[in-house]
Amino acid sequence: MNVQVTDWPDRLFATLKRAGIRQVGYVPDAGHSRLIERCRADAGIRDIVLTTEEEGVALAAGAWLGGERAALLMQSSGLGNCVNMFSLARSCRFPLLMLITMRGEWEEFNPWQVPMGSIVDPVLKLCEAEVYRVSKPEEVEGAAERAVQHVFGDERIGAVILSQQLIGKKVWIK
Amino acid sequence: MSERLERRAAMATLLAERGDDLLVVPGLGSTTYDLAAAGDDDRNFYLWGAMGGAAMIGLGLALAQPHKRVAVITGDGEMLMGLGSLATIGMQKPGNLAIIVFDNGVYGETGMQPSHTQSGVDLVGVARRCGFATCLEVTDEAGLRDLAGRLKTMRETLFARVPIEANEPPRVLPERDGVVLKQRFRAALGVKA
Numbered sequence: 001m002n003v004q005v006t007d008w009p010d011r012l013f014a015t016l017k018r019a020g021i022r023q024v025g026y027v028p029d030a031g032h033s034r035l036i037e038r039c040r041a042d043a044g045i046r047d048i049v050l051t052t053e054e055e056g057v058a059l060a061a062g063a064w065l066g067g068e069r070a071a072l073l074m075q076s077s078g079l080g081n082c083v084n085m086f087s088l089a090r091s092c093r094f095p096l097l098m099l100i101t102m103r104g105e106w107e108e109f110n111p112w113q114v115p116m117g118s119i120v121d122p123v124l125k126l127c128e129a130e131v132y133r134v135s136k137p138e139e140v141e142g143a144a145e146r147a148v149q150h151v152f153g154d155e156r157i158g159a160v161i162l163s164q165q166l167i168g169k170k171v172w173i174k
Numbered sequence: 175m176s177e178r179l180e181r182r183a184a185m186a187t188l189l190a191e192r193g194d195d196l197l198v199v200p201g202l203g204s205t206t207y208d209l210a211a212a213g214d215d216d217r218n219f220y221l222w223g224a225m226g227g228a229a230m231i232g233l234g235l236a237l238a239q240p241h242k243r244v245a246v247i248t249g250d251g252e253m254l255m256g257l258g259s260l261a262t263i264g265m266q267k268p269g270n271l272a273i274i275v276f277d278n279g280v281y282g283e284t285g286m287q288p289s290h291t292q293s294g295v296d297l298v299g300v301a302r303r304c305g306f307a308t309c310l311e312v313t314d315e316a317g318l319r320d321l322a323g324r325l326k327t328m329r330e331t332l333f334a335r336v337p338i339e340a341n342e343p344p345r346v347l348p349e350r351d352g353v354v355l356k357q358r359f360r361a362a363l364g365v366k367a
Contacts, residue, residue: 055256056230066197068237087223088221094356
């Protein structure tokens, strides 16, 4: 399949729709701007802008209690804000699907992004999350599908990590 | 300081005729014990952690269950940790969500250290400025009964502050297994997802 370099947010959106996601929580993020736009424009998805990412962990738990599926979009810096709130998902086995855009790893101009960006994978592992890391556009959809299956099929935490190499500069200067 | 209500009696009054359509999420600590003391129910989702998350659990639940009504009943300390969630809820404005804060002005679970509300932080004012349609100070029994009635009929996002005594009634400890609490809640709603 020939996937255009900038198509991957649309592929992610299609995956969220196929998965029956009804609530999408996010803290605005340049790397996710296209996906956020698609969610905001969709009548079947409630888009919920958060003041901090940990709100989204609690939101997703509430959604599942009420029988709906949620997804949480964030950039890597936001992961650190979530760590204690993950105890909600871990203690109750709430499904938690996170799509995380990376900062601080490739062509990063802001050194303050590096401390959190550099510990994303070990933090997720310590929090018992399954990690699906992608750096090529054609890998995005398959990874997201696997994450959806794991998260909602088994009521677990899963994170699709969208590398900075994937996001590149195209999205940021559009 | 004006008269303050007794927390267990306040919870009992609010939930006296709750019916099957009211879903309740307390905060960790005292409000979870208060809710358990008022009577266990599969439609209670007790919290033993996740401080600062009660209101957002309520939001996700209220959006997912528009035909039920959701009451988050938490303490001032728990609300203060998730103060930003009032801004988030203020944007969404679900008509079936009530956030009720039992405000005793102290962190009761940790030794009664003063909280920010004791120094004048105005939670009702914050909620109003965040866009909550109905914002109430509930200071007496009649006010509690009025609030209990609103929980049955509300159509706008509601915030209420209930000043309560800084006492520590004997703990009533509900189920602690999160998976059990989740499953029984979902089973009571009959949801599959």
